[in-house]
Amino acid sequence: MTKELAKGYEPHDVEKRWYGEWESKGYFRAAATSDKKPYSIVIPPPNVTGALHMGHALNNTLQDILCRWKRMQGYNVLWMPGTDHAGIATQNVVERQLAAEGKDRHDLGREDFIERVWKWKAESGGQIIGQLKRLGASCDWERERFTMDEGLSKAVRTVFVKLYEDGLIYRDNRLINWCPRCHTALSDIEVEHEDHKGHLWHIRYPVAGEPGRFVTVATTRPETMLGDTAVAVHPEDERYTDLIGKSVVLPLIGREIPIIADEYVEREFGTGVVKITPAHDFNDFEVGLRHGLDKINVLDESGVINAAGHQYEGMDRFAARTRIVAELEEAGLLEKIDEHPMSVGGCYRCKTVVEPYLSLQWYVKVAPLAERALDAVKTGKTRILPKQWENTYYDWMENIRDWCISRQIWWGHRIPAWFCDHCGEVNVAMDAPTKCTKCGSDELRQETDVLDTWFSSALWPFSTMGWPEQTEELKTFYPTACLVTGFDILFFWVARMMMMGLHFMDEVPFTDVYIHALVRDAHGHKMSKSKGNVIDPLTVIDQYGTDAFRFTLAAFAAQGRDIKLAEERIAGYRNFCNKVWNAARFTLMNLEGFDPDTVSYETLEYSQGDKWILHRLNETARIVDETLTGYRYNESAMALYQFTWSEFCDWYLELSKQDIYNGSPERKQATRYVLWYTLENLLRLLHPFMPFITEEIWQALPGTKATPTIMQAPYPVACDSRSFPQDAADMERIMAVIGGIRNIRGEMEVPPSKQIAVILSCDSEDTRRLMKHNESAIISLARVSDLAIGHGIEKPEDASIQVAGDVQIYVPLKGLVDVAAEEERLLKEIGKIEKEIEMFSKKLESPAFVDRAPAEIVAKERQKLADVTAKKLVLEESLEKIKKLR
RNA sequence: GGGCGUUUAGCUCAGCGGGAGAGCACUGCCUUCACACGGCAGGGGUCACUGGUUCAAUCCCAGUAACGCCCA
Numbered sequence: 021m022t023k024e025l026a027k028g029y030e031p032h033d034v035e036k037r038w039y040g041e042w043e044s045k046g047y048f049r050a051a052a053t054s055d056k057k058p059y060s061i062v063i064p065p066p067n068v069t070g071a072l073h074m075g076h077a078l079n080n081t082l083q084d085i086l087c088r089w090k091r092m093q094g095y096n097v098l099w100m101p102g103t104d105h106a107g108i109a110t111q112n113v114v115e116r117q118l119a120a121e122g123k124d125r126h127d128l129g130r131e132d133f134i135e136r137v138w139k140w141k142a143e144s145g146g147q148i149i150g151q152l153k154r155l156g157a158s159c160d161w162e163r164e165r166f167t168m169d170e171g172l173s174k175a176v177r178t179v180f181v182k183l184y185e186d187g188l189i190y191r192d193n194r195l196i197n198w199c200p201r202c203h204t205a206l207s208d209i210e211v212e213h214e215d216h217k218g219h220l221w222h223i224r225y226p227v228a229g230e231p232g233r234f235v236t237v238a239t240t241r242p243e244t245m246l247g248d249t250a251v252a253v254h255p256e257d258e259r260y261t262d263l264i265g266k267s268v269v270l271p272l273i274g275r276e277i278p279i280i281a282d283e284y285v286e287r288e289f290g291t292g293v294v295k296i297t298p299a300h301d302f303n304d305f306e307v308g309l310r311h312g313l314d315k316i317n318v319l320d321e322s323g324v325i326n327a328a329g330h331q332y333e334g335m336d337r338f339a340a341r342t343r344i345v346a347e348l349e350e351a352g353l354l355e356k357i358d359e360h361p362m363s364v365g366g367c368y369r370c371k372t373v374v375e376p377y378l379s380l381q382w383y384v385k386v387a388p389l390a391e392r393a394l395d396a397v398k399t400g401k402t403r404i405l406p407k408q409w410e411n412t413y414y415d416w417m418e419n420i421r422d423w424c425i426s427r428q429i430w431w432g433h434r435i436p437a438w439f440c441d442h443c444g445e446v447n448v449a450m451d452a453p454t455k456c457t458k459c460g461s462d463e464l465r466q467e468t469d470v471l472d473t474w475f476s477s478a479l480w481p482f483s484t485m486g487w488p489e490q491t492e493e494l495k496t497f498y499p500t501a502c503l504v505t506g507f508d509i510l511f512f513w514v515a516r517m518m519m520m521g522l523h524f525m526d527e528v529p530f531t532d533v534y535i536h537a538l539v540r541d542a543h544g545h546k547m548s549k550s551k552g553n554v555i556d557p558l559t560v561i562d563q564y565g566t567d568a569f570r571f572t573l574a575a576f577a578a579q580g581r582d583i584k585l586a587e588e589r590i591a592g593y594r595n596f597c598n599k600v601w602n603a604a605r606f607t608l609m610n611l612e613g614f615d616p617d618t619v620s621y622e623t624l625e626y627s628q629g630d631k632w633i634l635h636r637l638n639e640t641a642r643i644v645d646e647t648l649t650g651y652r653y654n655e656s657a658m659a660l661y662q663f664t665w666s667e668f669c670d671w672y673l674e675l676s677k678q679d680i681y682n683g684s685p686e687r688k689q690a691t692r693y694v695l696w697y698t699l700e701n702l703l704r705l706l707h708p709f710m711p712f713i714t715e716e717i718w719q720a721l722p723g724t725k726a727t728p729t730i731m732q733a734p735y736p737v738a739c740d741s742r743s744f745p746q747d748a749a750d751m752e753r754i755m756a757v758i759g760g761i762r763n764i765r766g767e768m769e770v771p772p773s774k775q776i777a778v779i780l781s782c783d784s785e786d787t788r789r790l791m792k793h794n795e796s797a798i799i800s801l802a803r804v805s806d807l808a809i810g811h812g813i814e815k816p817e818d819a820s821i822q823v824a825g826d827v828q829i830y831v832p833l834k835g836l837v838d839v840a841a842e843e844e845r846l847l848k849e850i851g852k853i854e855k856e857i858e859m860f861s862k863k864l865e866s867p868a869f870v871d872r873a874p875a876e877i878v879a880k881e882r883q884k885l886a887d888v889t890a891k892k893l894v895l896e897e898s899l900e901k902i903k904k905l906r
Numbered sequence: 907g908g909g910c911g912u913u914u915a916g917c918u919c920a921g922c923g924g925g926a927g928a929g930c931a932c933u934g935c936c937u938u939c940a941c942a943c944g945g946c947a948g949g950g951g952u953c954a955c956u957g958g959u960u961c962a963a964u965c966c967c968a969g970u971a972a973c974g975c976c977c978a
Contacts, residue, residue: 027940027941028941028943029943213977213978363978408911411909411910412909412910412976412977415977416977419977507975538975540974546975575919575920575928575929576918576919578919578920580912581911581919582912582974583919585918586917586919586929588917588918588929588930588931589918589919589930591943592929592930592943593929594943595929595941595943595944596929596943597943598941598943598944599941599943601941602940602941602943602944603940603941604940605940605941606940606941607940608940609940610940654919654920655920655921658920658928661928662928669940669941670945670946673940677939681939759947762947764947765935765946766935766946766947766948767934767947767948769935769947771935771936772935772936772938772946773936773938803938856925860925863924863925863961863962866961866962867961869924869962870961873924873961873962874924877924877961877962880924881924884925
């Protein structure tokens, strides 16, 4: 039954082989209907242009851990995969290709361009799917969706029409954020603000009809003065009271504009006089509305000055700035230039400086939607974890502004609205109407704008399950169990899914939102191509294997903290994989001819060590269950790591050797059973974290398997019948004795090849029996040739001593070491103990502590002090004796 | 300007109201029949600073500083 395993773990072949097997056998498939309890997660759809980066790797590893875990727990698990059409990003990719051919999208025209994008997608889009598979992602690939596939497009149109009919979608001509390179509107959150060193230009505007009199305005954007339609002062600013109602003459242009008073003006800013440019500044736009000012747009869609800019027409906005400043200076109208730090908005796709731009766009009225989304979190229908993010969510939801959803690009869901050229009516419908619903004209033009990419993503939890059709999938899997994501898309995506889910499904889209960290480089910097500090997950996988990488991510995924990915840690977990592998090799080597099917757990007689490892295994299962339930991945990973390495390998495997090699047939059989049992359970516990190596080993284990894959084997649960706290505690006393002997060996530099004689003097009969009962373990793990156990034994004069609980350990030194070394060792040991004694004594001497601390705490401290004092006494006596030997 | 987070061993990070932990790195011994990607033993920390609460603070509270992030 058992197979030979290679000496070291070689991940690549194993990964490829098992992933292919799992996928082809349909183990990732979810049933639309099932008796099992459902558990569903929708993947945050990566951009179809995307390549796997650290963020994806973390995000998807965490989801896969949950899915594999829940699947093993017997749930009907759906992990819904797919990709996002990523409007602007994808259009940019194809436009860059065209540019390389010396063309732009207008050379192709809309239809051909879109066709070209589809072609690009078919050929090179979605490479990330293959990369997710290398990560081991157990998505139900047969259900893979795309935000622009037919079903999802229908969902998008349905939602748009319904929201329009509900009065929650409207058109308006106002200022939006405009990217002069992408030639499209952006929503507020698609603008990334960055601090820049800017300037504050002080410009003199001559007062009309009062030659020689000026007001000085301060501005960070002098070129927009071309569109000024007023200057404003604070109504209570005494410096300018007499000017209110008068006019100034706009320099360079000569247009006369009014001086108005508005409380928006900060008296302390600049000179207290500001220019008002309603078409190019968000605040000025509001002022303009209050005062009925004209809005003069001086830019075209590329950020070039238009005809309204008179002599500056055709100049780029930044060139115009330079020219205007120069000409103002020439005219003696430039008073001064101050340094001025300012925040500049950039397009989140291409980093171009965005322009507040006056245009007619479509909006979603979000206030009513936001209210429900807010309420759902406040009432706990959806939990956001870690909890601190709830406040961020509340803040944003409470201050939310209407969502600009139209984009002037071609790649995306075209807005289902048709304008009647005859009567101007806007017809919004699922499908192209043949005539105007108002006037019956057939002169209809479809809106050319497409929807914000995030509009379709907002529907993802239900559109992927077939909505608006009432499918079995929707019934079974909506709402989903958990959404795993980074905080960077909390607003872009999570908040909007909440709003749309509640509005259209009347239920939250997920009950938990788990927000994970951002992956940074080892120094805490954001990874970016320009900084050259990007670590490519695929390179890591090539180098260390998927399992090691996944385990690293899980171990780093502490809540509420960014991950600084240190490569040494990955190497450390690669070593861990190798350790698991070799533990399995050892176990299999010793299971030759062993058939677990013929052995029953109940009939075997277990040793102290057996019970200890069974107990620890049980505890580990309990901890993993608890921590994973709370999304405390790092704690699960640590518990598994410690158990595997420090307990199973370092102690149990070593303990088992003497029983396997020298034990009675019964002892040998029980040991083989416990080895098999522990390893088999451990593999299942580890599987969600390390899917490949666990499957590879599990398949090699002897015994009949109830399932064809470890993926479907039940996840271990802690049970009281396999909990042996007393035996485990006793075992730990044995381990302490072994530790004591090893300490002497180590400190005295006795090589492992040298066997030593040891005398154990126990303070009680109980302890003596325990030691005696486990003497073979002590002999074998401490490499003892001669072990004497008794109580009240006098310490031989030339022996080295160590104390473990109520056991004194004597190691006769003759021929091993010189007394000086022992003296030094004892002094060191006593030094350590003295510190402890001091601490406990101090505490117990304080009446306040003894009187007010809980009795059990005081008793505990007393016991500790007694133990430590006794130990010190023994060590001191032996130090005296050693000194005499000199 | 508003909000949030972080500060613990040389490095990367856990932890947390009652004797400071892990991995890597470091020192010593060891090619012990699973593993040198290993074993055993060991060194190393006024848990950022200042106050407060408490019998007891690395942990709770307040403030300070440095760094980072988000929003305006």
